[in-house]
Amino acid sequence: MSTSSSTLRAGIRQAPRSGARLWKLQRSERLAGYGFIVPITVLFVLFVGWPIVFAIYLSFTRWSGFGAPNVIGLDNYTRMFSDPVAATAFGNTLLFAIVTTVLQTVIPLIIAVLLSNVWRGLSVVVRTILFIPGIISFVVSGVLWKLIYDPNLGTLNNLLKAIGLGALQQHWLSDPAVVLPSIIVVSLWGAVGMNMLIFFAGIQGVDPTYYEAAQVDGANRLQQFWYVTMPSLRVVTAIVISLNLMNGFKVFDLIYVMTAGGPNHASEVFGTYLYSLAFGSTAGSIPQLGYGSAFSVIVMLLCGVAVLVQIVLSRRASR
Amino acid sequence: MPSNRGSSFFASAAGTPITRRGLLKASGAGAAAIGLSSLLAACSTGGGSSSGGKATVRMWTWYTEIKDTLPKVISDFESKHPNIKIENRIFGTPDQYLPALTAAVSGGDVPEIFAPHVRAITYGEQGISADLKKDLGSDFLKGFFKSTNDEYTKGGKQYAVGFEAQTFGIFYDPDLLAKAGVDGEPETWDDLIEAAAKINAIGKSAVSISCNPGTSALDFFLPLITQVTDDPTWYLKLDQLEKGYSYTSKPVVQALELNDKIVKGKVFQPGTTGTSGDQSQQLFYTGGAAMFFAGSWTPSGLITNASPDFVKRYKIMKTPAIKSGARHWTADQAGAGLAVSETSKNKDAALTFLKYLYSEGVYSNLMNASNAMPSTQAAVEQITEPHVKQMAGWLTDGCPHIPFGSGSSAAGDPLQKIFDQTATPAEVAKQMQSAVENARG
């Protein structure tokens, strides 16, 4: 349904000025507001909020999962500063998050634009194909790509040999210089589909008359993209950026399945490190749930930054 | 746009019975529904409790070898003991299993029988796993190989029993060795390095090994410490970081130098630190490597994955010794053990099942059917699979390779640098010490 501006103005002119009806409307709005959010908030408090509070509490303790947690104040946090693994994990986490955010925002955007400008049939087929990796969980992707990256038997090295680029062969997952980029490729492979879809929907929603108007004004294709498409996509882009950032900071399954943070912590990120500390089969005999929780608090703070980023970018967009 | 369209639409909408009050009721009902479902769920929860006079014994492991063979043992047991029900759960890998175990322990509801992994002694000291010396008796434990008992013992108490033992050796393809001109089985590490040169000359890797994760690298390295000291208890003390034992001690550095020499001799395939267990096995049976360093779980894996020709022709040799005539110390602890929950109310039922599981005939049949290496002398004598039988014969030269101590497994990470050739033995020794101390917290 649609409304014309004249109807709207007419409607607003009829708005009650008298106190009683206005107050009643506001009260019903307020009640509805609270009513609508009751289910999600109740569930949140019970099954998200409280566990988060408990995890934060654990970060100030030493606990192995049995007996009572032993409160040790800020010791876990100060330990981070002298822990070389934590320092490596910090660097890798930032690097991973930022690089994947850039790649997983720009590339899907470009592909979405390209897809908007080809024959419809091809567009549907390619869109579906690109989406399929996103359907598979990261655990499965990790296992698949680990086989592809195998230095001796894997398809990638064999392919390079076959087309004469044998010199480019690498120990994709065991060479510390190459391991993070190799994993980033896999993350990109899985993330393009969903992000591209979001951008594609956004582009489809842009009113074609805008493009006509721009063309009439003499803009070429690139200028049309920059001055018509991009501004309409600002809010979407802000969302995609912040989601990618958060997922980058929290990353765990993908890296753990492929390298478990190795070799020798070259691909260790906060997500894998805190898992190893709490549950890892390779982290030794005593679970360190307290120290691990301290890392999850750090990740939470980083994600808070990502949310701020999104709010700032969105606010700029709607101006 | 016609302006009366809006009003007629709202007129119809206003006719519906949904009101503001109804909405509030709805969200209240929603929250109530959740509460109700919790109540219903609470009535139906009952893991590990008795129901109708039956005691339920949960058994949690990741021992996929017995996935197809254990159910028969369970049903036989249940027909003899109708008041005990066994709930068997086999996870895929330790990483899938450990969160569930940790959570169960934190919730105070430990499964009756569980795979303790490297936490056997820690859980034992905390009163989570039972002292089996007391509960099963020394007569029962006598039948197990000494190393499998020792690894789970501290302070005179034993907190788990070995289920599947692992003996390590070098699997090899005789055809490839012959092709390379290697005569017989290399006896010492020097012989192996010589052989590697010949094998590399025909374009193959000599020994396929997995160094990912770091603990797999420890499987190779830790026995070298025993070879250097000729004392299988030396590492047990280092593992617990007892006084006077450190990773910078002379035996460790010597072992690292030996390991370094072997790597420099181009014995292993490229990229060991990025190769996982199953990948290293693949390299072997696809003919990329002439030999393969792995444990006694391998024969059953090869039967599944390799071509029938390959399965017929491969052989196994002892891990090389440090010099001619020395003992071929080889890793052989039982990585797969079983612990019993101390606090469960069905502990006795669990012990009953355990005794049945290890009873004569039952245990050896199970191990044979699963192509697994048993931990008791009696069952070893009954092994039918020839390769497993051969490896069982080396158990007397067994030595430790599993880091049970707090933080010990962190030593595997700096060790990878020897395999990568990115650090010297002296440096790695220091890094091992600090990594272990760091992990202890």
Add this chain to the structure above:
Amino acid sequence: MTALLSRAEPASSAVGAKAVRRRRFPVGRSFVAFILLAVAAFTIFPLIWLVLTSIRPANTVFGGSIWPTSVSLDAYAKAWSSTDFGLHFANSLWITLATVLGVVVFASLAGYAFAKLRFPFKNVIYVMLLATLMMPSTSLIIPLYLQLKSFGLLNSQVGLLVLYVSSSAPFSMFLMRAFFETLPDELVQAARIDGAGEFQIFWRIVLPLARPGLATVIIFQFLQTWNEFIYANTVLQNTEELPLQPVLFGLVGQYQTDWPTLCAGLTMSIVPVVLVYVWMQRQFVAGMTLGAVKN
């Protein structure tokens, strides 16, 4: 989702717009198509490996040629029976559908409230709910386990369901709110003035316009729940109640994996998600262009 913003003048017809676009890019199209096909090939190739592996015998997975010389569907039969595929598939189906339903209802209600309704402390509550997105999931395993235990929800599919809905609804709410925000406020105000109740406005007026948003949430939520693994593994103890993913991953051993069976199981488990996606796709794109034309 962005451009449902009001534009008073009627838009030109969709056909006209297409014609304009076609005139603009005659040559570039083939090149673009080529690039897209290359990207698609790169994307699909590991999945082709997955399917090929599921139809070949176990000992030709590695070391054989790329194309299997002997093909058999044995792995599918084995995957079906050895993992009790039917049972766990049904478990996954009901848990996922129930989760999606719960999430869609709660998230769209709350998303609308945050987007269009005014009430005190709105922003505070909203930011608090966003905290759900900020914790790595593995760090909450133990706290959640203990919390579920204290509510008696452990070892039950309902408990898992409650956990899934609680932890996923905020993200979907975040998406729905974004969709709702693109709708004009005047829409709601006019309806209010005409006497419609708040819920009526939501249900009859706003929600139908948010179909692309709902489709996105449904696809995303279905995917995420269908693939979830670690919480299902930890919360449920009774193996009969497990959904599909944990059971499939039981096929991945530490030292050896039955690749054909695993790949067969994975291929079978991907099918429903693809179906949901294809079905939602039509809703999604239809909703999009509908919005554009009308404006």
